[in-house]
Amino acid sequence: xxxxxEQDFDALVESDQRVEPRDWMPEGYRKTLxxxxxxxxxxxxxxxxxxxxxxxxxxxLRRKAILLAKVQDEAGHGLYLYSAAETLGVDRSxxxxxxxxxxxxxxxxxxxxxxxxxxxxxxxWLVDGAAIVNQVPICRCSYGPYARAMVRICKEESFHQxxxxxxxxxxxxxxxxxxxxxxxxxxxxxxxxxxxxxxPDDQSPxxxxxxxxxxxxxxxxxxxxxxxxxxxxQSQVLGLTPPDPDLHLDEETGHWRFGEIDWSEFFAVLKxxxxxxxxxxxxxxxxxxxxxxxxxxxxxYAEKHRARSEGVA
Amino acid sequence: xxEPRSTQEWPLxxxxxxxxxxxxxxxxGSLHAPDATMALRNxxxxxxxxxxxxxxxxxxxxxxxxSSPDEKDEFFDPAGxxxxxxxxxxxxxxxxxxx
Numbered sequence: 001x002x003x004x005x006e007q008d009f010d011a012l013v014e015s016d017q018r019v020e021p022r023d024w025m026p027e028g029y030r031k032t033l034x035x036x037x038x039x040x041x042x043x044x045x046x047x048x049x050x051x052x053x054x055x056x057x058x059x060x061l062r063r064k065a066i067l068l069a070k071v072q073d074e075a076g077h078g079l080y081l082y083s084a085a086e087t088l089g090v091d092r093s094x095x096x097x098x099x100x101x102x103x104x105x106x107x108x109x110x111x112x113x114x115x116x117x118x119x120x121x122x123x124x125w126l127v128d129g130a131a132i133v134n135q136v137p138i139c140r141c142s143y144g145p146y147a148r149a150m151v152r153i154c155k156e157e158s159f160h161q162x163x164x165x166x167x168x169x170x171x172x173x174x175x176x177x178x179x180x181x182x183x184x185x186x187x188x189x190x191x192x193x194x195x196x197x198x199x200p201d202d203q204s205p206x207x208x209x210x211x212x213x214x215x216x217x218x219x220x221x222x223x224x225x226x227x228x229x230x231x232x233x234q235s236q237v238l239g240l241t242p243p244d245p246d247l248h249l250d251e252e253t254g255h256w257r258f259g260e261i262d263w264s265e266f267f268a269v270l271k272x273x274x275x276x277x278x279x280x281x282x283x284x285x286x287x288x289x290x291x292x293x294x295x296x297x298x299x300x301y302a303e304k305h306r307a308r309s310e311g312v313a
Numbered sequence: 314x315x316e317p318r319s320t321q322e323w324p325l326x327x328x329x330x331x332x333x334x335x336x337x338x339x340x341x342g343s344l345h346a347p348d349a350t351m352a353l354r355n356x357x358x359x360x361x362x363x364x365x366x367x368x369x370x371x372x373x374x375x376x377x378x379x380s381s382p383d384e385k386d387e388f389f390d391p392a393g394x395x396x397x398x399x400x401x402x403x404x405x406x407x408x409x410x411x412x
Contacts, residue, residue, distance in 0.1 A: 022379070072362065079359050083342045086325070092345065149342070156363070299323070302347035 013214050018144035021087040029213055032206070033143050034088050035104070036215065038095045041081035042106035046099075046280050048074045050114040051123060059117060066163050067120060073160065077153045084145040100285050108266065109192050111274030118171055118178075118185035124164015125238075126186070126193040126231070132157050133227045134197065137217035146215075165234065172239045179239070186235070187243040194258070195266045197224040203263075225255060232256045325374040326352040328359075330366035338370050346371075 003011070005024035012019055019025055048071050055071065058064035082092040098104040109127055114120070135154050141147040171182035198204055198220040210216035218226075232249075235242055246259030268274070323345040329338035341360050346352035352371040361369065381388050396402045405412060 069362075076359050076362060079344065080342055083344065086343065152341075298347045298351055302351070305348065 013142050016140075016142075016214070018147060019142050020144045028209070029215075030088055032210060032213070032215065033146065034085055034090055036210075037081055037085040037088075037146055038090075038098070039105050039107070041078045041085060041095065042099045042104060043110065044074045044078035044081060046106040046110045046284060049280055049283055050110055050112070050276075051120060053114050054117060054120050057117070058120075063120075063167070070124070070160050070163065073156050077156070080149040080152055081146075084143075084149040087145045096288065100281065100288065102272075102281060105270070106280075107196060108269040108274060109196050110280060111269050111276045112188070112192055113275050115188075116181050116185060118168065118181040119189070121164045121167030121171060121182065122185035122189040124160050124162075125168055125234070126164075126189045127196070128157055128160040128164060129231060130193045130196040130227050132161060133223050133230070137223075138215075140214075140217060142214035165238070168238050168240065182238075183240050186240045190242045190244070191261065191265075192269075194224055194228070194261055195263075197221075197227065199263065199266070200261075228256045228258050229254075323347050326356070326371040327374050327377065328352075328356045329370040329372070330360055331368035332365060333367055338368065343374060344371075 006026070009019065009023065009025055009029075012023070019029075051067060051071050051074075055064060055067050058067050082095065085095060086092060095104065099106070114123070132154060135150055135157070138150040139147055139154055141150065168182050168186070171178040173179070201207065201219045201221045204220055207216060207219060211219070232242065232247065242258075244259045246257070248257055249255075250257050269277070272278075324347075325343055325345055326349075327343050328341050330341050331338045344352065344355050344359060346355050349371060353369060356369050356371050360366070392398075
């Protein structure tokens with residue numbers, strides 16, 4: 001008997017093969033991917049704002065060029081992801097409209113302000129570090145275009161994390177005031193970075209289905225633990241201390257145990273009550289509206305040349 | 314002149330990159346652009362920020378003709394039962410060399 005499309009799909013996922021755009025897929029799978037890839041893409045382009053804030057004030061030309069390249073990468077990553085989302089039958093402009101209308105989300109980490117130059121270090125080291133831990137398993141996601149986009153992104157992210165570490169290392173070993181600034185940035189970014197992995201497993205309703213579809217490979221808590229285990233030894237090299245009095249090495253398991261996360265803060269920021277939620281969306285909308293003339297000019301130019309070449313033909 | 318077309322109507326272009334001389338172009342992703350020139354420029358900025366290529370192709374997605382919707386039907390069946398097209402199909406005595 002010929003297998004049904006659903007059996008074909010299940011067999012593909014089961015055997016760890018990739019689902020490609022024109023394959024039959026369950027509507028729930030498609031919707032989950034559109035939501036996740038769009039949220040991921042939005043995070044990349046909203047994530048340009050907190051760092052864009054410091055491009056004009058970078059302490060040296062070298063740092064400025066690096067930060068500019070990093071923010072350009074984030075624009076590029078957003079575009080890889082919008083391109084992947086479009087293979088699922090949605091249009092990029094439709095996704096941007098949903099973002100601007102507040103109907104699709106972006107990572108709540110970007111709703112925190114960047115108060116000092118050291119925040120550029122903490123974002124690179126902690127926020128991009130957490131993003132890498134989250135994203136590496138997605139390189140093996142069951143949906144081909146998303147997995148391929150993620151391979152490119154992960155390759156490029158590694159410079160982001162290293163430049164952040166370098167900024168913090170330099171500050172931490174500089175004057176006492178510089179060291180204090182670095183420590184202050186780590187104090188502010190540590191907990192929000194741990195929250196980037198999402199709510200604890202027992203409060204994460206969609207995780208099981210995403211794992212079954214092999215969109216997700218590890219649970220939120222597993223990834224969070226992995227991040228902490230990687231990051232604490234790095235903090236020792238930096239000479240900076242994570243702001244967690246309960247942080248300790250569990251000799252038996254080799255894992256770093258961390259204190260209670262304040263999930264009420266996470267849900268408040270997610271709901272829109274973070275320090276910068278309104279600014280981020282307003283800025284994004286303004287940039288989109290103020291850029292309209294550029295898009296119109298490009299369209300008009302293309303139209304003119306099309307008309308001219310048709311006239312010649 | 315007609316009204317400018319909105320970005321929503323900008324065609325989709327598929328992007329192919331030749332990583333270096335001697336390799337063929339490989340598909341890397343897609344983008345929207347109003348015309349071929351802009352598509353090429355944007356492809357350069359999006360897909361070759363780290364010198365990933367020495368040559369770029371942009372192809373209107375609408376110009377691509379694809380084999381079949383589910384990528385696994387009878388279209389490819391004719392090759393399925395012709396194992397004799399592969400060298401491993403043949404029984405050759407172990408002592409034979411350079412064959």
